Amino acid sequence: GAVVSQHPSWVICKSGTSVKIECRSLDFQATTMFWYRQFPKQSLMLMATSNEGSKATYEQGVEKDKFLINHASLTLSTLTVTSAHPEDSSFYICSANPPLAFSNEQYFGPGTRLTVT
Amino acid sequence: GENVEQHPSTLSVQEGDSAVIKCTYSDSASNYFPWYKQELGKRPQLIIDIRSNVGEKKDQRIAVTLNKTAKHFSLHITETQPEDSAVYFCAASRGTGGFKTIFGAGTRLFVKA
Numbered sequence: 751g752a753v754v755s756q757h758p759s760w761v762i763c764k765s766g767t768s769v770k771i772e773c774r775s776l777d778f779q780a781t782t783m784f785w786y787r788q789f790p791k792q793s794l795m796l797m798a799t800s801n802e803g804s805k806a807t808y809e810q811g812v813e814k815d816k817f818l819i820n821h822a823s824l825t826l827s828t829l830t831v832t833s834a835h836p837e838d839s840s841f842y843i844c845s846a847n848p849p850l851a852f853s854n855e856q857y858f859g860p861g862t863r864l865t866v867t
Numbered sequence: 868g869e870n871v872e873q874h875p876s877t878l879s880v881q882e883g884d885s886a887v888i889k890c891t892y893s894d895s896a897s898n899y900f901p902w903y904k905q906e907l908g909k910r911p912q913l914i915i916d917i918r919s920n921v922g923e924k925k926d927q928r929i930a931v932t933l934n935k936t937a938k939h940f941s942l943h944i945t946e947t948q949p950e951d952s953a954v955y956f957c958a959a960s961r962g963t964g965g966f967k968t969i970f971g972a973g974t975r976l977f978v979k980a
Binding site: 784791792793794795796799841843845854855856858859860861863 | 899901908909910911913916918956960962967968969970971972973975
């Protein structure tokens, strides 16, 4: 099946620094990828839709200047958390779905656990 | 905006019993309804899905039903086993490609041996 990877799997950073998370589709091209955030014991909250070659579409309440998304190629989207604060500590997951006819299935990356100290 | 409500938030059953989780969605244009199982610290795993042109789908011990008119869909797990213990999420989307998926709040299922 389709594979989506994320890097790093976990990261600890100091408050005020920036962190970049990569999401790659390993065996298919994805014009669209999605970024989610999941706090402990909560659901996946969609943050933004990453579109290859154009600007990301952010969900209401998500600061686009704080969560920078770049989708520079058909296999890579990056999420940069700028000026991170402890409240940004969360599990960040990306997803994509292969451009197969009649396939709606989302393939998720393994997630990145961000801890801001 | 789009919303998916999921109930119950916690469900505890005895091994061998059935478990039912229910969801409702608000976006009439939704036509794809996946169910995911997530274990602690792991990515969600698709366990079953259903499209809007189908009312019911079954895969071994797992079944999903969809009532498009009422905008309800449900997950049924029969003969539950301890390894079924996890968090289950329902979701809804409009389809392939650029359409986003909206998740329910999740149901924490405990299967007691």
